[in-house]
Amino acid sequence: MDDAFEKKLMDKIEPIYKKGRDGDWDHILRVVQLCRYLLEHENGDEDLVLPAAYLHDLGWTAIDFSDFKKADPKVKSDSQSFSLHMVQGAVLAGKILSELDYEIGKTQQIQEIIKIHDLPEKVFAMDNISATLVVEADRLDRYGKTGMERFKTMFGKDKIYGPYWEEAKQLRRDGLKEWFKTNTGVRLSQELAAEMGLFDD
Numbered sequence: 001m002d003d004a005f006e007k008k009l010m011d012k013i014e015p016i017y018k019k020g021r022d023g024d025w026d027h028i029l030r031v032v033q034l035c036r037y038l039l040e041h042e043n044g045d046e047d048l049v050l051p052a053a054y055l056h057d058l059g060w061t062a063i064d065f066s067d068f069k070k071a072d073p074k075v076k077s078d079s080q081s082f083s084l085h086m087v088q089g090a091v092l093a094g095k096i097l098s099e100l101d102y103e104i105g106k107t108q109q110i111q112e113i114i115k116i117h118d119l120p121e122k123v124f125a126m127d128n129i130s131a132t133l134v135v136e137a138d139r140l141d142r143y144g145k146t147g148m149e150r151f152k153t154m155f156g157k158d159k160i161y162g163p164y165w166e167e168a169k170q171l172r173r174d175g176l177k178e179w180f181k182t183n184t185g186v187r188l189s190q191e192l193a194a195e196m197g198l199f200d201d
C-alpha cells in the first residue's frame, strides 16, 4: 500500500468513522499500527492487512448498535448489530476500495476478512496469515492501558468497576488462549494483559 493511496483512503474514511462509535477512529489508527508491528515479525500481505485494518469496523457507522452497547460483555457477540456490522463493513469496504480503483482480487479478499473479522475461529480456519494478523491486531487493542481507555470510551467510565468489568476481564483472560495464533501476537497479548492487571487477582 503506497503512501498516496493510504492518504486517500484515510481522507475518505476518517469523517465516516467519526460519525460512528465513540473512539473508533483512534481504535483504527492503533490497529493499523499493531498490524505494521505484526508484519515486521510475521508473514502477511500488507496490501491486504493494512486496508482491512483501516476498513474493518466501518460497518458500525451504518447501523444502530444500541443493542450491542446495552448487552453484558459475555453476550455482546449475540447481539444483532454484532453480526450486522461485519456484513455492512464488507459492503462499505468494497464500495470505497472500488472508488479508489483498488485491485479487484485484493478487494474481494479484504471483504472476505471483514465479513468474519470478529469471529476468530472462522478467520483462523481460513488458514490465511493476512487474515490472522488483522484479527490479532484488532483483539490486541482490547488489552493494555489503551484497551482499558477504549472500553471506558465505548461503554462508560463506570464500566471498569464491579461485575461488568470482572466479566470483561474474564473474557480477555479466555481470549488469550483463543484470539492469538502467531508468536508475535501471543507474546504481545501476554505483555498487554499484564499491563492491564489481568493476572493480578
Ligand SMILES: [Fe+2]
Pocket (backbone or CB within 6 Å): 027, 031, 056, 057, 138
Ligand atoms: Fe476493530
